[in-house]
Amino acid sequence: MQQHLLNVKKTGLISVLSGLAFICSSQQPKFNVFGGPQMHSARYKISGIKQPTEYKYGFQAGVGMKVPFETNLFFSPAAFYSLKGYKVKFNQPAYPPDLLATDNNTTIHTFELAFLLQYDIGKKTNHFFIKAGPSLDFQLKGKEKFNLSSGGAVNRSMIYSYGEYGHYSASFLMQLGFETSGGVMIFGQYSYGLANINNADNGPEIKHRVFGISIGKYLESKKAMQE
Numbered sequence: 001m002q003q004h005l006l007n008v009k010k011t012g013l014i015s016v017l018s019g020l021a022f023i024c025s026s027q028q029p030k031f032n033v034f035g036g037p038q039m040h041s042a043r044y045k046i047s048g049i050k051q052p053t054e055y056k057y058g059f060q061a062g063v064g065m066k067v068p069f070e071t072n073l074f075f076s077p078a079a080f081y082s083l084k085g086y087k088v089k090f091n092q093p094a095y096p097p098d099l100l101a102t103d104n105n106t107t108i109h110t111f112e113l114a115f116l117l118q119y120d121i122g123k124k125t126n127h128f129f130i131k132a133g134p135s136l137d138f139q140l141k142g143k144e145k146f147n148l149s150s151g152g153a154v155n156r157s158m159i160y161s162y163g164e165y166g167h168y169s170a171s172f173l174m175q176l177g178f179e180t181s182g183g184v185m186i187f188g189q190y191s192y193g194l195a196n197i198n199n200a201d202n203g204p205e206i207k208h209r210v211f212g213i214s215i216g217k218y219l220e221s222k223k224a225m226q227e
Contacts, residue, residue: 028068031219032185034080035061038212042086043193045205046094056107058083060189060212066118076118076131082191084108084208085142094204096164098154101146106158108142114173125181130174137169137208139197166199171208183218 037059044051062080069075085107093099116133142158142165158165171194177187193208 029065030067032064032066032183032216033062033219034064034078034185034187034214034216035059036212036214038082038189038210040084040086040208040210042088043205043207043209044086044088046090046092049092051091051094051204052089054087056085056087056105058085058107060214062112064216066218069117072120072123074118074120076116078112078114078116080112080114082110082112082137082210084110084210086206086208095200096159096198096203097144097146098148100148100150101154102149104144104146106142106144108158109140110169111138111140112136112171116173116175120179126179128176128178129185129187130176131187132174133172134194135171135173135191137171137193137195139165139167139169161199163200164198166197168195169193169197169208170195171210185216185218186214187216188213 037057039055040058041053041055044053060080060082062078064076064078064080067075067077085105087103087105089103090101094101097104112135114133114135116131118129118131121128121130139160141160143156144158145153145155147153160167172192173189174192175187175189177185179185189210189212191208191210191212195207197206197208198204
């Protein structure tokens with residue numbers, strides 16, 4: 001069953017990427033690179049009860065495109081690495097990580113594919129913009145550290161399986177930024193996790209929350225940016 005679901009997810013991803021390739025090949029996309037620091041945490045609930053969490057610091061870096069649809073509206077997909085995680089204290093047992101755990105401090109390496117729409121505010125070459133849309137989130141690997149109520153602590157790699165953590169997630173992204181005539185951009189981003197990264201039955205609900213700011217550059221000449 002698990003293998004079947006994995007095959008369905010892979011087939012769906014291939015279909016989405018194929019569709020994006022067709023759309024972009026019929027337009028004139030502009031490519032960019034970007035990166036910057038971010039604060040990350042999670043909305044963490046056990047049996048519907050929210051647990052106290054703290055933010056950690058990470059970063060994101062990746063590449064994107066800007067494909068024209070119509071005046072001021074663009075398709076702006078992106079692929080990027082994002083360092084996420086959270087600190088949480090438990091007021092009741094949770095598995096994962098362990099029924100004896102009193103807290104957890106995680107660091108998670110993720111890769112995201114974002115499918116965003118961009119709206120440029122105004123027609124000047126120097127302008128503000130808004131982006132929004134969903135992203136697919138792939139949890140590549142992670143580390144977790146937690147203390148036990150019985151004494152001692154555990155420092156280990158996160159376990160990804162049907163009854164542990166999940167490799168797949170999804171988020172909704174929003175960006176507000178500014179582009180210059182020289183192709184430089186700066187933007188703030190908020191990522192609202194939609195999917196639970198826990199796979200265990202009756203386990204906690206863990207959804208990413210990320211705030212960040214990035215700077216980027218279009219890989220084109222100033223003349224191309226002004227067309």
